[in-house]
Amino acid sequence: MPLATTGELVTRAAAAHCAVAAFNIITLEHVEAVIAGAEAADAPVVLQVSENAVRFRHGRLHPLARAAAVAAERARVPVALHLDHVQSDDLLRQAPGAGFSSVMYDAARLPYTENLAATRAAVAWAHAQGLWIEAELGQIGGKAGQERDAHAPGARTDPEEARAFVADSGVDALAVAIGSVHAMTTRTAALDHALLQRLARAVPVPLVLHGSSGVPDDGLVAAVAGGIAKVNVGTALSVAMTRAIKEFLAARPEAVDARQYLGAAREAMAREVTRIIGVLSPPARAAGISPVSRP
Template sequence: MPLVPTGELVAQVLRERRAVAAFNVITLEHAEGIAIGAERANLPVIMQLSENAVKYHGSPYAIAAASTAVARHSSADISLHLDHITDATLMKLAPELGASSVMYDGAAFPYEENVARTRDAVQWGQRYGIWIEAELGEIGGKDGAHAPGVRTDPREAQQFTAATGVAALAVAVGSSHAMTSKSAVLDHELIKALKDALDVPLVLHGSSGVPDSEMALAAQEGMVKINIGTALNIAYTGATRGFLNANPSAVDPRKYFAPSREAVADTVAHALQVLAGAASAADR
């Protein structure tokens, strides 16, 4: 199928009062596993390429081309998104790469500079039809707005979205990047306050560390885009390690990448089913 613009997927889930999941791609097997999982769940997904993943590959072109090829040959509705982009030059490659959206990350800058840079990104995006997500929260080391303990202030978020014109806002409500255990506790009162204060979709980063029940509740309370990355890597690496431990003489990568891809697909399908269940519960 043709790639579906991220803005269209988000508009669709808003109409249906549910959330869409966005999964990070690092290898071809990630992209294939995401598509397979989406097909199994019969739900749309967003494939994300982070700036760090692009740096790993040395260039965005090959991994973006692979991801878009997988998406176009899938029966699922899939969009391509550039995530946590701090480099404006990389951001401006989005149309060429097949990405319909970018999360511009200016959180490392002081508030006023973040506003100015994000506004510039939004104005650029409007000229090229690119949906722009941004992030707001106190600086918290490597994880920025999603470091443990950081929370987004609803009034500041309202001012930020008005000043920048962003299409969506990633907010800090208790999740954190790169968590390897599902132990995050979300601030549900804050989620509801942010939903009431803002007229743009809310984005939950660091969702790999969020228990299923918490993630489902967050979707019911107003989180629209749910980002998941580390959970795929845990599944991928665990399957690879398990195969190689059981087959120490194996040398053909296809033998261990196949179960790794399958583990990614299972993780994707499960997360999508959790969100689908949350939507069903909200309608009851």
């Protein structure tokens, strides 16, 4: 089927009080695993390519993007392409020609005024190209160059500041800092659900949770019930992939055919995708929490 758009998938999820899962991809095996996992769950999904992934691929966006687009067009469920954590304006401008319907423009490392100015300029350009754009406010942490601790005073997203930021920047979605941390390999992050509910009431656009791999299932369910409409997942797939390869090679130390251990890794990632989508799909009543009404 034709490529879906991220904006359409997130808007539908928000209206249904659920969340669309957005998985970061690095290899073709990631692409195939995410689509297979979404098909098994019979659910839409977003394929995300981060600026770090582009850097890993020698700075070339199009090879992975085109492979993802071709695979997405052959999927049995709606699939959208999203360019994630973009700091480079040059990379931002490559998005429309590479098949992306959306971009997360990341100026959160900057002071508020500079973040707002940079994001406003990115939004103006992106909207002129028909791109849906997400930004970040607060300090989620866990990425290179983010020295501030995600749990330090002032790191969390302030609801009134978020309201003003969205109104002044024109972004279509906002990633918020509520206790999750990027790149966690343990599922011990404790989200501030009271803050999330305040943010959901203050901000009129869909909210996004980054660093979701470190959040336990019950925390994810409560986050969706509290107003999160897009959940980003990256490290969980890396953990599943690495574990499967290690287990395969430990059991078969003589193996040299990459198709064998990459096949095992792809299957493990697909199972994790299906599992995570299942966690995010139940409506708010599954968490015993009433959905938050938006302004």
